[in-house]
Amino acid sequence: MSAVRTTIGIFGQGRLGAAIAQAAAAAPDLEVVWTVDGPADPPPVDVALDASTAAAVPAHLEWALATGSGLVIGATGWELPDLAARVGDRIGVLTAPNFSLAVALMARLAKVLGRFAALDPELDPYLLDHHHRLKADAPSGTARRLAAALMEGCPRKTETTSGTAAPHQLSLAVLRAGAEFGTHTVGLDGPAETLTLTHQARSRLVFAQGALRAARWLKGRKGLHTFDACAAETLDPLFGDLS
Ligand SMILES: NC(=O)C1=CN([C@@H]2O[C@H](COP(=O)(O)OP(=O)(O)OC[C@H]3O[C@@H](n4cnc5c(N)ncnc54)[C@H](OP(=O)(O)O)[C@@H]3O)[C@@H](O)[C@H]2O)C=CC1
Numbered sequence: 001m002s003a004v005r006t007t008i009g010i011f012g013q014g015r016l017g018a019a020i021a022q023a024a025a026a027a028p029d030l031e032v033v034w035t036v037d038g039p040a041d042p043p044p045v046d047v048a049l050d051a052s053t054a055a056a057v058p059a060h061l062e063w064a065l066a067t068g069s070g071l072v073i074g075a076t077g078w079e080l081p082d083l084a085a086r087v088g089d090r091i092g093v094l095t096a097p098n099f100s101l102a103v104a105l106m107a108r109l110a111k112v113l114g115r116f117a118a119l120d121p122e123l124d125p126y127l128l129d130h131h132h133r134l135k136a137d138a139p140s141g142t143a144r145r146l147a148a149a150l151m152e153g154c155p156r157k158t159e160t161t162s163g164t165a166a167p168h169q170l171s172l173a174v175l176r177a178g179a180e181f182g183t184h185t186v187g188l189d190g191p192a193e194t195l196t197l198t199h200q201a202r203s204r205l206v207f208a209q210g211a212l213r214a215a216r217w218l219k220g221r222k223g224l225h226t227f228d229a230c231a232a233e234t235l236d237p238l239f240g241d242l243s
């Protein structure tokens with residue numbers, strides 16, 4: 001008897017959605033039941049992946065709550081201040097500004113870089129976000145996540161700016177040009193030295209594979225989760241003994 005497959009739906013069939021559909025089609029444990037590329041009311045699935053647009057995310061959350069489906073939100077640029085209250089323990093929802101495990105690692109390291117910058121006001125933390133010319137949102141969801149991590153580590157930085165940074169501001173530069181899949185740098189710039197950490201996606205396959213990882217992880221879970229929680233299973237052991 002064959003094992004029960006996880007049923008998947010995919011909102012959005014653009015660059016990310018198409019990459020996820022292609023990766024899912026090759027996964028024997030997953031069954032893509034539907035893909036949609038515009039407003040729709042599809043049937044329930046174990047987990048739906050949202051690779052659409054910021055504007056469509058609230059309707060997809062409504063749909064997930066109404067159908068009892070799990071929802072992995074990979075789209076970026078949306079704001080839902082009451083998300084946790086609305087999800088409660090009704091369904092499982094996972095938010096993921098970036099599906100790369102390496103970026104989840106980078107967010108942890110960004111917090112440590114922030115802590116290091118907190119030791120010396122002359123040490124300026126900063127962020128660079130470079131994406132393809134068609135990307136709709138700026139800064140990227142990843143840049144926002146990395147900025148939050150840096151600022152958690154460096155409490156003198158309380159907001160980002162794209163202009164001249166006051167002492168309490170974190171400089172965040174956005175570039176939208178060409179076909180770049182997504183490159184982020186977190187850096188420290190001091191009087192006598194610099195330190196930079198860069199992640200560059202070489203294809204959307206890394207995002208697609210991470211999206212499927214998130215879907216598998218979310219199946220059977222309730223409540224609001226982040227991709228960082230999903231990644232923790234892999235990353236936590238790496239932080240064991242760092243002496
Ligand atoms: N978490 C991650 O790792 C990643 C996240 N992303 C994010 O994913 C999102 C999509 O990116 P990308 O694929 O490059 O963008 P695209 O514009 O290529 O794809 C978005 C697709 O969603 C469709 N769409 C619009 N409205 C709806 C709706 N109501 N329901 C379903 N589909 C709809 C669009 O159709 P139409 O064009 O006809 O409007 C389009 O085909 C962005 O927010 C991006 O930032 C991207 C890569 C990685």
Ligand SMILES: O=C(O)C1=N[C@H](C(=O)O)C[C@H](O)C1
Nearest residue numbers: 076097098135140141142182
């Ligand atoms: O739109 C994209 O392409 C990407 N969006 C995500 C983001 O906003 O951070 C993730 C990745 O950088 C690609």
